[in-house]
Structures are given as structure tokens and as C-alpha cells.
Amino acid sequence: MFSRRTFLKTGLAFAGLSLSGCSISTRNSSVLISAARDPEGRHFIQAFTADGGKLGRWPIPARAHDIAARPSSSEVVVFDRRPGRLLYQLDWKKPQEVDSVVSHPLRHFYGHGVFSQDGRWLYTTENDLETLNGIIGVYDAEKGYQKVREFTLSGPGPHEIAMMPDGNTLVVALGGIQTHPDSGRETLNPESLKPALLYIDRNTGDELERQVFVDPALSIRHLGVAPDGTVAIGMQYQGDPETLPLVALHQRGEPLKPVKATEAQWLALNGYIASVCFIPDSQTLAVTTPRGNRIGLIDASSGELKTLIHNRDCAGAATTASGLLAVSNGLGDIQLLKCHQGQAEEVSIARIKGCQWDNHMLSLG
Numbered sequence: 001m002f003s004r005r006t007f008l009k010t011g012l013a014f015a016g017l018s019l020s021g022c023s024i025s026t027r028n029s030s031v032l033i034s035a036a037r038d039p040e041g042r043h044f045i046q047a048f049t050a051d052g053g054k055l056g057r058w059p060i061p062a063r064a065h066d067i068a069a070r071p072s073s074s075e076v077v078v079f080d081r082r083p084g085r086l087l088y089q090l091d092w093k094k095p096q097e098v099d100s101v102v103s104h105p106l107r108h109f110y111g112h113g114v115f116s117q118d119g120r121w122l123y124t125t126e127n128d129l130e131t132l133n134g135i136i137g138v139y140d141a142e143k144g145y146q147k148v149r150e151f152t153l154s155g156p157g158p159h160e161i162a163m164m165p166d167g168n169t170l171v172v173a174l175g176g177i178q179t180h181p182d183s184g185r186e187t188l189n190p191e192s193l194k195p196a197l198l199y200i201d202r203n204t205g206d207e208l209e210r211q212v213f214v215d216p217a218l219s220i221r222h223l224g225v226a227p228d229g230t231v232a233i234g235m236q237y238q239g240d241p242e243t244l245p246l247v248a249l250h251q252r253g254e255p256l257k258p259v260k261a262t263e264a265q266w267l268a269l270n271g272y273i274a275s276v277c278f279i280p281d282s283q284t285l286a287v288t289t290p291r292g293n294r295i296g297l298i299d300a301s302s303g304e305l306k307t308l309i310h311n312r313d314c315a316g317a318a319t320t321a322s323g324l325l326a327v328s329n330g331l332g333d334i335q336l337l338k339c340h341q342g343q344a345e346e347v348s349i350a351r352i353k354g355c356q357w358d359n360h361m362l363s364l365g
Contacts, residue, residue: 033067033361048352062080151205169201175219194216214244283340285297295307
């Protein structure tokens with residue numbers, strides 16, 4: 001009732017691939033995946049190693065955004081960029097067609113989603129095009145990603161969604177921004193923004209907790225969740241950059257706490273956070289800003305921004321299997337950093353030719 005499936009019949013290009021066994025062998029234990037485009041403007045999903053080795057490449061018809069890994073499997077789902085209507089499902093170990101699901105005509109995806117811990121249910125953030133209200137879509141992965149349910153949120157513009165460590169609570173970055181595809185990506189309610197951090201019961205859709213921050217122009221967009229339940233939020237300021245905090249931390253039942261930083265540091269981030277990534281073993285929280293060309297490293301224990309690293313057009317951030325921070329950028333670079341309490345040293349940097357990485361990156365272990 002809610003969606004239909006289609007198959008993208010594409011010519012797939014693979015490197016480092018054993019076709020006889022349909023399996024991928026890597027020189028590096030960390031496998032990463034990201035949406036990208038080439039210099040000719042063609043879009044694709046790329047699997048690769050942290051040292052720059054190419055694995056699978058899956059062409060897609062338009063720009064994609066974030067990636068979710070299905071637990072206990074090699075399946076991943078990649079989401080169209082807002083206001084796209086496709087999500088792509090593939091097995092990154094197998095050379096096969098990309099399987100896609102189309103949203104209901106009166107819905108579009110916001111580019112993010114997350115699986116339940118058992119891998120059965122996929123939760124996505126969506127826009128209701130009649131009311132311009134936010135929706136959480138619920139898809140059954142065992143039935144071909146059929147949409148079986150949806151929860152209505154009390155506000156517009158949900159963006160990133162994550163699962164809390166208890167496995168029963170979803171945390172949602174509610175951006176507060178109304179948009180409609182007929183107006184492109186234009187903000188339709190600039191005078192009435194109400195961003196919030198929401199905690200939602202994944203079984204019932206009930207709102208369990210709502211937190212708001214210091215300025216309604218700080219649209220809450222991206223999330224990181226630590227094993228102890230600490231949630232980090234990354235924000236994007238809807239206006240000219242100011243010296244307002246762009247990153248905050250939260251524990252259930254407490255108010256949002258801004259990360260401590262100087263005015264110059266906040267200005268260097270240029271009003272825009274693209275990715276948020278906890279590196280628990282190194283007590284570090286990493287954020288990226290392609291508009292500020294910076295990686296920000298925060299001491300997770302003190303909540304203080306310690307380090308800014310220049311990285312042109314950086315956006316994607318993920319923790320590798322060995323505990324390093326991998327950061328991608330629009331030039332095709334993959335930078336590896338060894339972090340500790342908000343400090344870092346560079347381990348390596350590789351460039352994958354023909355890949356202009358998009359905003360997010362996933363580590364597959």
C-alpha cells in the first residue's frame with residue numbers, strides 16, 4: 001500500500017572482486033561505503049578500503065545521502081538526498097543489481113534511516129507533502145522493505161535518526177524546517193522554526209522526551225550516539241554564521257549542554273555541521289563542516305572543542321575497525337586520524353580518483 005519496488009539495471013564496475021565466489025577480499029580490515037559522484041556528474045555508491053582500495057561501485061540515478069547497515073548481514077540501505085523518493089538496498093559483498101524502493105507519492109525521504117538491532121525493521125525520516133509535517137516510516141526488511149507503518153512527529157523537517165543503546169528508543173534530529181519539492185530546498189517557515197531533539201518509542205511512536213536549544217535558528221540536523229547513551233547533536237544555523245554553539249551533548253532527563261569552544265572556533269565552522277561521529281575508545285567526538293573546511297575534535301569527557309584540522313570540503317566521518325577516524329571530502333580524499341581526548345595525529349591520506357564524496361560515510365567493520 002505504501003510503496004513499490006523497482007530494480008535499477010545498471011552496469012556494475014568492481015575492483016578487488018572475486019567473481020567466481022562473489023566475495024570481496026580487502027587489504028584492510030576496514031570497509032567503508034559512501035555515496036559519491038564523478039567529475040562528469042554521474043552518481044554512484046562506492047565501497048572501498050580505508051587505504052584507498054576500490055571495492056564495489058553501484059551506479060544510481062541521482063544524488064544520495066546517508067547509509068544504514070543492516071545488523072548481522074552484509075546488506076546496506078542508501079537514502080536519496082532530500083527531497084528524493086528512492087532508497088537503495090544492496091549486498092556490498094555481491095555483484096548484483098541495486099534493489100530500490102519508491103516512497104509513497106505524498107512522501108519523500110530526508111536522507112537518513114536506522115535499523116532495529118535485530119535487523120528486521122528500518123526506520124526512516126520522511127516529509128508528509130500534504131501537511132509538511134515530519135514522519136517516521138517503518139519498513140519490514142524481511143518483506144522486501146515493504147512500508148508497514150508510519151509515526152507522525154510533532155513538527156517538520158526530521159533529518160538524522162539513530163537508535164539508542166536500549167534498542168527500543170529512537171532519537172530524532174527535528175530540524176524544524178518546512179520544505180516542499182515544488183519549492184526545491186527553500187525554507188517555507190523561516191519565521192517559525194522550532195527545532196528539537198526527540199526521543200521516540202520505536203514500537204508505539206510515542207514521544208518520550210523533547211529538548212530544545214538556545215536559538216530556534218539553530219536547526220538540529222545530525223546525531224552521534226555513544227555506548228553510554230550520550231547523544232551529540234550537530235546543527236546548521238539558518239542565517240549568516242554567528243558565534244552560537246553548533247554542537248551540544250545530551251543525556252536523557254537533562255537539558256542540552258553546548259560544547260565549550262571559543263567564538264573564533266565557532267566562526268571557523270561557518271554555521272554548518274555535516275557529520276557527527278563518536279570514537280569511544282579515544283574519548284573523542286568528531287564533527288565535520290564542508291562550508292568551514294574543518295574537522296572539529298572534541299574531548300568527549302570534558303565537552304570541550306580541542307582541535308580544528310583543515311580539510312577542504314570535508315563531510316563524511318566514520319570510525320574504522322581499528323578505532324581510527326576516517327574523514328572523506330569532495331576531492332576524493334580519505335584521511336585517517338588517530339585521536340585521543342580531542343587531539344589527533346594523521347596516520348595516512350589516500351585519494352580515490354574519480355570520487356567526489358558526499359556528506360556521509362559508513363564503516364562496515
